Amino acid sequence: MRVTALLVAVxxxxxxxxxxxxxxxxxPWLVALAGLAGEVAxxxxxxxAAAAFWRVLGRRARWSELAPRLLVASSAETLAVSIAAGxxxxxxxxxxxxxxxxxxxxxxxxxxIAAAFATFGVLAIVRMLISAALQARVARATFPAALLxxxxxxxxxRLAAWWTFDLLQGRSFQP
Amino acid sequence: xSPPVRHTVRGELAAMLGLAIATVALAALGLAWWRDGxxxxxRPKWTPARFVELSPAADGAGERWLVAVNLRCPHCLAHLxxxxxxxxxxxxxxxxxxxVVDQSVRPARLDLGVPLAAGAWWDSTxxxxxxxxxxxxxxxxxxxxxxxxxxxxxxxTLPDSTGSRM
Numbered sequence: 001m002r003v004t005a006l007l008v009a010v011x012x013x014x015x016x017x018x019x020x021x022x023x024x025x026x027x028p029w030l031v032a033l034a035g036l037a038g039e040v041a042x043x044x045x046x047x048x049a050a051a052a053f054w055r056v057l058g059r060r061a062r063w064s065e066l067a068p069r070l071l072v073a074s075s076a077e078t079l080a081v082s083i084a085a086g087x088x089x090x091x092x093x094x095x096x097x098x099x100x101x102x103x104x105x106x107x108x109x110x111x112x113i114a115a116a117f118a119t120f121g122v123l124a125i126v127r128m129l130i131s132a133a134l135q136a137r138v139a140r141a142t143f144p145a146a147l148l149x150x151x152x153x154x155x156x157x158r159l160a161a162w163w164t165f166d167l168l169q170g171r172s173f174q175p
Numbered sequence: 176x177s178p179p180v181r182h183t184v185r186g187e188l189a190a191m192l193g194l195a196i197a198t199v200a201l202a203a204l205g206l207a208w209w210r211d212g213x214x215x216x217x218r219p220k221w222t223p224a225r226f227v228e229l230s231p232a233a234d235g236a237g238e239r240w241l242v243a244v245n246l247r248c249p250h251c252l253a254h255l256x257x258x259x260x261x262x263x264x265x266x267x268x269x270x271x272x273x274x275v276v277d278q279s280v281r282p283a284r285l286d287l288g289v290p291l292a293a294g295a296w297w298d299s300t301x302x303x304x305x306x307x308x309x310x311x312x313x314x315x316x317x318x319x320x321x322x323x324x325x326x327x328x329x330x331x332t333l334p335d336s337t338g339s340r341m
Contacts, residue, residue: 049197055190160201163208169310 005068008075012036015078018087043070046153053149054139061139069138073131080123098122112166116158128154216308221322223294225302226274229285232294238269238325239293239318240334243276243303243311251313252287254330258315259289261333269317269335272296276303276312 016035017028047067054061082088083099095103100121101114128150136146221239223232232239242258244251255273262268272293275282285295303309313330328334 049194052190052193055187056194156201160204163204166208167204167211 001068001072005071008071008078009036009040011075011078012039015082015085015087018082018085039074040071043067043074046070049153050135050149053153054135054141057141057145057149059139059141061135065138066135069134070131073127073134076123076127076130080119080121083123096121100124112162112164112169115165116162120158124154214308217306219307219309219316219318219324219327221316221318221324223296225300226296227281227299229275229282229295229297230291232270232272233292236320237267238320238335239272240269241272241274241293241296241316241318243309243314243316244273244287245277245312246275246282248312250330254313254315255287256289257331258333269293274298274303274316277301 013032013036017032044067047063047070050066050070051061051063079088080099083090083095084102088095090098092104098121100117100119100123102118103121128147132143132147132150135141135150136143139146221241240258240262242251242255244255255271259271262271270293271289272291273287273295275285275295275297278297281297281299287295298304309327311329314327315330315332315334316327317325317334319325326334
């Protein structure tokens, strides 16, 4: 599983390097590495939260087992990011369906709810399904229980993103 | 209690504490968001006396288009310049101006590189944010000659042609 996670990390690096090279950045590799570091940090936190959830539910799921699996589950997201960045040539409808509304937006999303759910598409669902399947195996839980946990965590993260966007909108680093 | 059992109990307590802290933080964020949304704000009305004049308005007869500009916001300035270019060819252009927002001290000098017939105004008392409840930089307020709001449109939109991107 760790080798697969390493391969997914390489996929992330490649996906993030594309937009960085297309932009005005002088060091696209550095931008891609920073993006990968962000993704790994996010996955580490997600694994920490998932481990805590499982423990509260009376199951043992070690962080060190969850983290590489969650990184593997994020492989679906690499494709979504690639579509949203315009690297995968797809009809708009397919892009919208697979990667979510972010694939269609030309400017920034107009409000918090749009920003929070801009990533919701088929590939986001696939990521949740893979994550639930892998976590169910680690925690020795049923797939529906794992899916419920993953979906709850996703929804909570979207709510936090929505509220934070709305509260911060208009600050200097926001559109 | 044997050491492994004690270790498990401690782990469960730590997990519960972590989730409880995260839940409280989320609830606090939700409460802040709800309170923010529940506040009622004034409908924007152009009252020059509420703002500090940085450069005088040359024309007060027609429409005024005032852009909410934060001086550290590049896209606000880009929008202002685009707007100036779009209206310069008109026979009777509206008077373009700026409201400098989220600026704690009065700007020493202001040269935004475009003619500002409706003047430049410093929002020293946070009217734009606190009274009008606005927060998106680059928004253009279109007022009639009496100061009544006709429209408020985001950056990148031509104010008298809603939906028309620049």
